[in-house]
Amino acid sequence: MPDADFETDTPSVADRLAGEALIVDVDGFEGPLDLLLALSRSQRVDLRRISVLALAEQYLAFVDQAKALRIELAADYLVMAAWLAFLKSRLLLPPDPSDSGPSAEDMAAHLAFQLERLAAMREAAARLMARARLGQDFFARGEVEGPALIRRLRYTATLLDLMQAYARIRTRDEFRPFSYDRQNIWTMEQALERMRGLIGFAGEWTDLASFLPEGWRADAARRRSATAATFAAVLELARQGHCELRQSETFAPLSIRHRS
């Protein structure tokens, strides 16, 4: 079985080894910028004099190779590839005078700056971690002392405790079963009950709005809710054959009449 696979592979052993190295490398990189920084090392020049064009080509070749080997690349690698392809074309073509955006040189310079800054922060991090450190290279007083007679209780909490407590409460809130404010909601059940009592009085065609309950007419939100519920209730009553509805034209007032 593995032999058969091996036979069908046309690339040379060297290609295959390079491909395998690539797999390992992709895992080892922390995103496209990290990869670009690693690639730029091969130019063996000061990062300020790096050839962004050459770097873009290296990166694109890398991505193509990954694609050919069917290595899944995270989306940000592909976004960077697209951007570099764009930058490459801009760097190669003469500038378009009608283009108001930043020049290709500015974009390239910014990329070089980002790489140099990342390299500098890595270097700084290494120097920081190489310093003599408390508890490893130098030490604090091992035995904190003081008279045991005077004892004061002191409560402590860290900012982290505080935030975690708040997060705990707020997360619990998000879990609360969904319910909404019913104070301004006229339910269909309420409307149906009310209309069953009132429909008998609608001998003539009567505007639906006149059946809205007291206190549900002035406030817009309440009126909306009561209108919707009453309309739905009337539809139900019409279905049961207790009343008729009519509307002269679209958006005209709805009228209802009792049906004996």
Add this chain to the structure above:
Amino acid sequence: MNATPPLFAAPTLPEQERMLEAMLFASAVPLPLTELQARLPEGCDAATALDGLRRRYLGRGVVLVPVGEAWAFRTAPDLGFLLQRETTETRKLSRAAIETLSIIAYHQPVTRAEIEEIRGVAVSRGTVEQLLELDWVRFGRRRMTPGRPVTFVVTQGFLDHFGLESARDLPGLKELRAAGLLDNRPAPDLAGPGEMEPGEDAGQADMFEEEADEH
């Protein structure tokens, strides 16, 4: 001293004193002479160095004293009155107290009823009293609503303790989530088996917002 000559020249006596000084300072327990001798480089004489060190500290704020068979630095007996603060015992705030405190910090000015609504349980009198006593919260203005309930706000002491410039500097929910502090509710994993983590989304949104701020 042994018959075999030491590989390197022994440190000078002042150097040996420095070494003992560091060891005794950093140790959590008094150190016996035998252990001091064992930890010094070859060719050192712990007893002689220790005697030199002890004399150097005579009359100082800290003195080198024997504790049984061992040696330790101790505060000069006449200066004990200066160390009262070191004896305070620290204890973690109860969960009820820290939750109440966080609600006051995030929602101030806030009434007791509002705190209870947010926490979902009654706030015991002791909890509020404790926070008042710690000088982390104080009474704010009365709310101009029926009953004129009293409100609670956080104090300067609170800001000092938690290293905040103002209560407005407390991170918001989105930031808490981004910092991984709200991680008990993972977002649906749409990214599949990739490296996308729940919460990354929020970070991305932040980033774009911020970049939009730049111009």
Add this chain to the structure above:
Amino acid sequence: MNATPPLFAAPTLPEQERMLEAMLFASAVPLPLTELQARLPEGCDAATALDGLRRRYLGRGVVLVPVGEAWAFRTAPDLGFLLQRETTETRKLSRAAIETLSIIAYHQPVTRAEIEEIRGVAVSRGTVEQLLELDWVRFGRRRMTPGRPVTFVVTQGFLDHFGLESARDLPGLKELRAAGLLDNRPAPDLAGPGEMEPGEDAGQADMFEEEADEH
């Protein structure tokens, strides 16, 4: 010798040094100058006495070091080899955590989005939490830009751990600043050419002076 200081005459300078020596020796954490001053009897000058004490310990096995606005006794760095057995196991920091820490230290106050911009990847969940837990970073002031993003700064605990007197003493800080590598340069495709925010430069200059950051 009696412990009670005279009511009106301040203790002599050597006596003040003794007192500071006792207080600082007894504490494992750095003590702020303001606290030292407050704990000394009336009429004392903590700063002057500290200076005398510091000089007395120059070249000793234990040295007096400034940590931000505070002071602490620490063993001399060259004697670490003698004290390895006191080492407490610290959790290994990930590369992401180390880089994030140094970006916060060198760029502070810095927002999460800026950290991500510099590293080129999202700050993974837990990284910031770990640094907060170690008490090496804390939340700083919010940036006065739309969205008011929260910033991160390093703490006194960070300075203490890495033996730094202040954030200005970070290794290579001057060179990095001179090379422009600490500038907050927006990408050219977001802001038009030369359209730097006025606040951007200020943020840079204020890096270690939080007070001025408000504007």
